[in-house]
Amino acid sequence: MSTVQALIGARIFDGHGWHDDKALMIDAGKVSAIVPLADVPASAARIDAGGQIIAPGFIDCQVNGGGGVLLNDKPSADHIAQICAAHARFGTTALLPTLITDTRDVTRAAIAAGHAAKAAQVPGFIGLHLEGPHLSVARKGAHEPSYIRPMEDEDLAMIVDCGETFPAMITTIAPENVSEAQVSALSNAGITVSLGHTDCTFETAKTYVTAGASMVTHLFNAMSQLGHRQPGLVGAALSFGELSVGLIADGFHVDPAAMSIALRAKQGPGKMFLVTDAMSTIGSDQQSFFLNGREIFREGGCLRLADGTFAGSDIDMLSSIRFVHDVLGLDLGDAVQLATVNPAAAIGLQTKGALTAGMDADFVVLTPALDLVSTWIAGDTVFQA
Numbered sequence: 266m267s268t269v270q271a272l273i274g275a276r277i278f279d280g281h282g283w284h285d286d287k288a289l290m291i292d293a294g295k296v297s298a299i300v301p302l303a304d305v306p307a308s309a310a311r312i313d314a315g316g317q318i319i320a321p322g323f324i325d326c327q328v329n330g331g332g333g334v335l336l337n338d339k340p341s342a343d344h345i346a347q348i349c350a351a352h353a354r355f356g357t358t359a360l361l362p363t364l365i366t367d368t369r370d371v372t373r374a375a376i377a378a379g380h381a382a383k384a385a386q387v388p389g390f391i392g393l394h395l396e397g398p399h400l401s402v403a404r405k406g407a408h409e410p411s412y413i414r415p416m417e418d419e420d421l422a423m424i425v426d427c428g429e430t431f432p433a434m435i436t437t438i439a440p441e442n443v444s445e446a447q448v449s450a451l452s453n454a455g456i457t458v459s460l461g462h463t464d465c466t467f468e469t470a471k472t473y474v475t476a477g478a479s480m481v482t483h484l485f486n487a488m489s490q491l492g493h494r495q496p497g498l499v500g501a502a503l504s505f506g507e508l509s510v511g512l513i514a515d516g517f518h519v520d521p522a523a524m525s526i527a528l529r530a531k532q533g534p535g536k537m538f539l540v541t542d543a544m545s546t547i548g549s550d551q552q553s554f555f556l557n558g559r560e561i562f563r564e565g566g567c568l569r570l571a572d573g574t575f576a577g578s579d580i581d582m583l584s585s586i587r588f589v590h591d592v593l594g595l596d597l598g599d600a601v602q603l604a605t606v607n608p609a610a611a612i613g614l615q616t617k618g619a620l621t622a623g624m625d626a627d628f629v630v631l632t633p634a635l636d637l638v639s640t641w642i643a644g645d646t647v648f649q650a
Contacts, residue, residue: 268293270644271305274315275630278598280606280619289319291626294643298622314630317638321605321620322358322627323582326435326538326612327394327483327511329363330545330577336362337556338545340374342381349389351548352541353640353648355581358627359391359617361435363542365556365577366397366408369420376427383431388642391614392431395424396482400462401439406487407576408462409557415442421450428454433612437482439463445476452477457612459511460498462487470501474508479535480611481510483542484527485519486575503527509535509611512603513542514588515580517567521592528593538607539585544568544577587635 270291277284277299288305290297305311329335332351334344345362352360362382364375372395382390397408399416416438427434428451435457438448441464451458460470461482466489470478481488481502489497502510510531513519519527531537541547545554546563553562561568561576568576580588582604590600609618616625626644631637640648 269297269306269309270312271309272312272314272319273302273305274313275317275319277620278318278320278601279621280321280602281621283598289620289628291644294626294645296620296622296624296626299620314638316633318631318633319620320601320629320631321618322629322640322642323356323586323604324608324614324618325352325357325360325541325543325582325604326608327363327396327540327542328352328357328360329365329543331543331547331549333545333549333551335545335554335556336364336375336378337367337371340364340371340378342378342385342387345378345382345390346385346387349387350647352543352581353389353642354548354637356583356629356631356637356640357581358389358629358640358642358647359614360389361392361394361433361612362390363394363396366400366412367557368412372398373423376423379427379431388647391617392433392435393427394435394437396437397462399438399442401441401464403464404439404462404487404489406462407556407561407570407574409559412557413442416444416447421447424451424456425454428456433457433614435459435480435612437461440465440469440473445472448473448476448478452479460488463498464489465498467496467498467501470498471505474501474505479507479509481508483518483540484510484512484537485523486513503530504532506532506534509607510537511540512537513578513580514539514585515567515578516588516592518542518575518578524589525593528595536607536610537603538611539582539589539603541580541582541585542578543580546579547581583635583637590635
């Protein structure tokens with residue numbers, strides 16, 4: 266039987282432009298081409314996606330949990346697989362399970378779980394995001410303040426060792442607790458250093474960009490704000506082309522007007538990209554759960570601690586795309602790019618985020634109303650609605 270597949274009948278968005286009356290050709294888990302229907306080989310296995318939309322699979326750089334599981338809770342390859350499977354139901358084909366500030370032992374266990382997930386070839390797993398513990402207590406958000414601390418040599422070595430292991434690796438840090446030299450060491454090891462949960466000034470952010478920081482974690486949230494005399498990290502995120510910037514588009518973390526302003530203001534080549542910052546509730550019926558011993562409540566589309574502090578989000582990536590398309594009025598192609606080519610570029614993924622020749626055959630099939638039909642990873646269906 267031929268390994269070549271031809272998806273026909275759909276409108277195809279390759280991550281950069283639209284194709285009508287063409288076929289997406291898949292060979293051995295890779296995109297081989299997008300061709301006119303007349304050029305589909307007779308030997309190819311034809312899959313009719315008539316009337317639907319095909320787009321690159323979504324990439325999420327900040328996923329704390331899903332399917333009733335948080336990475337912080339007994340990190341394991343099985344839990345990572347459960348998180349990836351939960352988000353595949355909403356079109357995410359590549360993600361970074363994210364560890365929220367915790368003890369050094371839990372961090373070490375999360376890294377070990379990442380190694381095991383890679384060895385097991387868990388579909389959708391591409392690496393880890395360590396969000397803390399080297400943050401600013403002043404901008405802690407829902408992070409447990411007693412675990413926040415300066416980066417020490419042991420911490421640095423533990424993260425640097427991951428540089429050659431995972432296709433992608435992010436650590437969110439605050440200049441208050443991490444030195445410029447440590448940022449340079451992380452960056453030189455291939456780690457994406459993201460500034461977040463910090464009260465740093467615009468000038469300090471600039472210094473840390475020079476040291477190697479290349480990302481900002483969940484714009485506007487848990488950071489120094491944009492003032493007319495003190496631009497803060499928000500101003501740095503929008504001004505410095507070296508920085509790629511994550512954005513939570515659930516309508517709670519950032520007002521739609523602020524999202525639109527930021528999208529228009531962002532200076533490149535670094536771009537804005539969507540993150541869910543999702544917790545264990547995605548793909549589950551959980552109404553509450555615990556993080557570091559504190560209960561988090563699910564109500565009205567968001568997650569909060571008892572004191573009202575936001576604690577991650579209750580949104581999936583497809584819903585995030587719908588939000589920026591329907592509420593902000595972004596062109597559908599532009600909305601999809603925020604969850605595909607932009608995050609791929611931000612973390613240096615060379616084979617994901619687009620459907621051009623040689624790329625991984627990670628894609629979604631959507632209805633014209635943007636409901637999910639199916640999710641594919643490496644040419645295989647991993648979820649069928």
